[in-house]
Amino acid sequence: MATWNLFLTIMAVSMTTSGWSVYGLSMQYYSMACPFAEQIVRDTVNRALRSDPTLAAGLIRMHFHDCFIQGCDASVLIDSTKDNVAEKDSPANLSLRGYEVIDDAKDQLESQCPGVVSCADIVAIAATTAVSFAGGPYYDIPKGRKDGRISKIQDTINLPSPTLNSSELIKMFDQHGFTAQEMVALSGAHTPGVARCSSFKHRLSNFDSTHDVDPAIDTQFLKTLSKTCSGGDNKNKTFDTTRNDFDNDYFNQLQMKAGVLFSDQTLLASPRTRKIVNGYAFNQAMFFMDFQRAMFKMGLLDVKEGSKGEVRADCSKIN
Missing domain, CATH: 1.10.420.10 (Peroxidase, domain 2)
Structure with missing residues (x-):
């Protein structure tokens, strides 16, 4: 475990300074395909937080609840269908807030760079922005996560319960x-x-x-x-x-x-x-x-890359 933590620390510094990538992610992932992607997300989140500062907690929690189930793949954003009850409708997720902020950022990005920026990255960037806005540490994260295609309510049993010791x-x-x-x-x-x-x-x-x-x-x-x-x-x-x-x-x-x-x-x-x-x-x-x-480490949990994921056109629906 100590070796893994040292690796993450070195990797974080290396990715920031030299653009290295890990698990298909990199700090400069959108620099060519959608150079203003991160700024659009951060501006959207900051605007929402100025209007309602209580949303910061919801956006941070959303990232955690996303990454702990199926990895950081925006599975928590998918709506239920007649054939499937999704994570979003689990009792553990009913108090999540900020979906409209993610959707707002996604709409702007789709108008500028269609099919490029994943919902999973938007959730991750939104969380870092919320931490910073609320007075916490500013930190950068690598981008390039793909969106998952699976979201099942039964998987949320793996979220930490408030009754655990x-x-x-x-x-x-x-x-x-x-x-x-x-x-x-x-x-x-x-x-x-x-x-x-x-x-x-x-x-x-x-x-x-x-x-x-x-x-x-x-x-x-x-x-x-x-x-x-x-x-x-x-x-x-x-x-x-x-x-x-x-x-x-x-x-x-x-x-x-x-x-x-x-x-x-x-x-x-x-x-x-x-x-x-x-x-x-x-x-x-x-x-x-x-x-x-x-948080940097959490953002690397079971990330999807290549054909294992997609970039959703609508964060609430699989393509």
Whole structure:
């Protein structure tokens, strides 16, 4: 694993400085066929975020939910048909937001460079733009992903559940090649977002055979969560105190036993991840550095190339 991480670090630098490619991707992939592709996506995303800063969390989450299922191939954007229920309609994806931003960028690109820029690349670029807009680290990513042709709701069972403990999270992320530290760094993407009550209400009553409520919740924070859920399953609670900012406050909240999801707070409870949480809470720069490396790596998951994928004319439909 250490060798793989070193490879990614060297490759990221090399791709940025010399245009190297990996898995058919490169930083300059569209330089000839659609030279303004990335700028169009970034301008579209920034315009949308200026109008609604809360979309940043949705666009970051969309990229994660895309890459963890079938790889980074925009399968999460495909609509269901009468013959197939797609990922988009999974309960795990019903809270995703920002589809209209992706569609807006795609429409502009199709008018300028028809059939060139993939939806998968648009999702990936949108996520990096959202991180930067919200105050997180700016980082570049290679382009050239192709769009997938498969999207099935049953595959979303492989998305991390908010009820998983740290050991289960480590195992799930390890199956995708991520270390425990990378898992914690990626979990920090929650910092600008919100969680629905339906994702954490199990912590508030009948928690387990010996506890009515999750003992890992601070007493005062428990009251806050309970008040939120009194409004129904769809009521939202911010992950930290700076909803629209990408910072390390998420980790500060974990230290105060004020993690919203069980899967959040378990990162502090486990000896395997506690030091990482404390490190990121103390040093935001370290969190930013590790986060951008982990996101770069995530963007390479099971990318499609050549005949294994396509460039969709409409992001919601297979060609």
